[in-house]
Amino acid sequence: MGKNIINLLKTPVFVYTFGLFFLVYKSSKCFWFFDPFIFLCFLGGYCLINFILIWIQKKMGLYKYGVSWIIFVWILVLFPDQVFFIAGLFLSPSFIRIRYLLIYVLILYLLGYIFKKWIVNKHISSLNYFLNIFVFILMAVVLQSGIQNYLKEIKHKKYLQKKEFSSLKVKDNNDVIWILLDEYTSPASLKSQFNFKTSLVDSLNNKGFFVFNDLHSRSDVTVLSINSLFNLDDSIPSSNHSYAADYLNKSIWVKNLKKNGYEFVSSDFLNVGGNPKLLNLSLFPDNYSEILLNRTLITSMRLTVFSDKKELYDYYNQQAIMKFYRDIHVKRSGPSFIWTHLLIPHTPFYRDAHGKLNAHPIEVFDVASSKEIAKQYTDYLSYANTVVLKMLNGIPDWKNKTIIISGDHGARMLIPENDPRRKKTFCAIYYPGMDKQKISKIKYMQQIPFYLH
Structure with missing residues (x-):
């Protein structure tokens, strides 16, 4: 059982679990609004897009170079503010705002080139293991934080309901x-x-x-x-x-x-x-x-x-x-x-x-x-x-x-x-x-x- 889990973690499962992390992260912002139907629709759409991208990559004979690039695409799409913040530490803010699409293209091109040039199969396997574990840790952290906020806001809500005014x-x-x-x-x-x-x-x-x-x-x-x-x-x-x-x-x-x-x-x-x-x-x-x-x-x-x-x-x-x-x-x-x-x-x-x-x-x-x-x-x-x-x-x-x-x-x-x-x-x-x-x-x-x- 343990060996099967380790073998699974050496595959690029993170490409799919990253979407689950994103949904858990966003849901933890306010559990009061959680809607399981919308949650499943978003997760299904995310997985379908990844499946299509990986299928195209296989057809082009590029699957051997790994699929980690998909995560970088999703980071740019789902967390642009954080990307801008990090980029702003090294680049002029005006450059980021005016030419952000060009930055996306350049980053993806460079990452793809590096993976194609230097990453071999055994390194990809190790990278998959690390990224899978990392995504699960992130998910646990945001879930714990969200639950703490939820319990805090329940008390806040009760306080408002009991508050009397004259x-x-x-x-x-x-x-x-x-x-x-x-x-x-x-x-x-x-x-x-x-x-x-x-x-x-x-x-x-x-x-x-x-x-x-x-x-x-x-x-x-x-x-x-x-x-x-x-x-x-x-x-x-x-x-x-x-x-x-x-x-x-x-x-x-x-x-x-x-x-x-x-x-x-x-x-x-x-x-x-x-x-x-x-x-x-x-x-x-x-x-x-x-x-x-x-x-x-x-x-x-x-x-x-x-x-x-x-x-x-x-x-x-x-x-x-x-x-x-x-x-x-x-x-x-x-x-x-x-x-x-x-x-x-x-x-x-x-x-x-x-x-x-x-x-x-x-x-x-x-x-x-x-x-x-x-x-x-x-x-x-x-x-x-x-x-x-x-x-x-x-x-x-x-x-x-x-x-x-x-x-x-x-x-x-x-x-x-x-x-x-x-x-x-x-x-x-x-x-x-x-x-x-x-x-x-x-x-x-x-x-x-x-x-x-």
């Missing part, structure tokens, strides 16, 4: 409108990071808003920040983005609002409180298929090569703005909460201060100068000011409603990862009869739901 009613059952500008940092951070003063502060102050100078956010990641908000200042960090997306979809605050007679209307690329996405940008996976494909070359190609929208985030923003104007004019039988999430001034910086499309919008920070990053960010932020003030002025009778205009976290560019300004966000609040002294006591934007009465 003072969640909105003053006079006013309509609530919340416009979130993604990555709009605090006025204090704008001054220290970019030496820039936003005109939005004075504009909103003149309209009677209370504008925070340096409000904190619980996280510098969008889904974690918004999840904490809609689960009423949930300060327990989720194990990963997928668990947070699931909590957000089952939002405690939305349930509470509906219990108090509110209609919740959402325009977001996230599922908030059970509401469908306005547009699926595949940023934070919240179902099993998305978890499997997230951050793979397959999804990247779908969003870039096969998408008919060149500036996808900008298209999303324009759709969200148009939907906002429709939503605010709908006659409703009871109070409403209208939530609109704009990816402005979040990268890519698609527009200038006047709203015109940038010819070369910055998408990643390591391929541009700090001066150009600061200019494009503040220009895009100025465009956000124009957009949000127009949205505000378009709200019928807005002075009798509760209005919140905020970011979700700070500007994460040009500062270290541990810089506290990454969690400093813009926020302005208005409602009739507001006690500004009481509002000023808010430390985190996620605490706002407790101060609207």
Whole structure:
């Protein structure tokens, strides 16, 4: 029995078990979403592709050189971020982004040449044994980690279910409108990071808003920040983005609002409180298929090569703005909460201060100068000011409603990862009869739901 297992491990079983490892790795991200049917379909498709590739290799008389090259192909397809990271240690990031397909071709060609030139049968057998064992070890490690996260999140879920809240009613059952500008940092951070003063502060102050100078956010990641908000200042960090997306979809605050007679209307690329996405940008996976494909070359190609929208985030923003104007004019039988999430001034910086499309919008920070990053960010932020003030002025009778205009976290560019300004966000609040002294006591934007009465 043991000898048979050793002989099996000397064959290229890893070509197939690597796919199983990938599925276990992805499934461990959030076991709540696990779907055995999709799991088996992906595994079957993966094995079929490998079988066809090996069959072609045999027909071409190249099987004697081994099949390890197939693993390198799958690594490039299934783990492109990790490949880019490693390549970035040796190559310029701009070179990787612009010519990544050429890099793939060169790497595969060189690996194939080395295998053909130097690897003999006995070495291939030893290599097969090593790779098979290595893949099984990786599978055990990620499975253990996934189970630990799963048990942790079960406790987290029970904590949220048992959590009791008070003072969640909105003053006079006013309509609530919340416009979130993604990555709009605090006025204090704008001054220290970019030496820039936003005109939005004075504009909103003149309209009677209370504008925070340096409000904190619980996280510098969008889904974690918004999840904490809609689960009423949930300060327990989720194990990963997928668990947070699931909590957000089952939002405690939305349930509470509906219990108090509110209609919740959402325009977001996230599922908030059970509401469908306005547009699926595949940023934070919240179902099993998305978890499997997230951050793979397959999804990247779908969003870039096969998408008919060149500036996808900008298209999303324009759709969200148009939907906002429709939503605010709908006659409703009871109070409403209208939530609109704009990816402005979040990268890519698609527009200038006047709203015109940038010819070369910055998408990643390591391929541009700090001066150009600061200019494009503040220009895009100025465009956000124009957009949000127009949205505000378009709200019928807005002075009798509760209005919140905020970011979700700070500007994460040009500062270290541990810089506290990454969690400093813009926020302005208005409602009739507001006690500004009481509002000023808010430390985190996620605490706002407790101060609207």
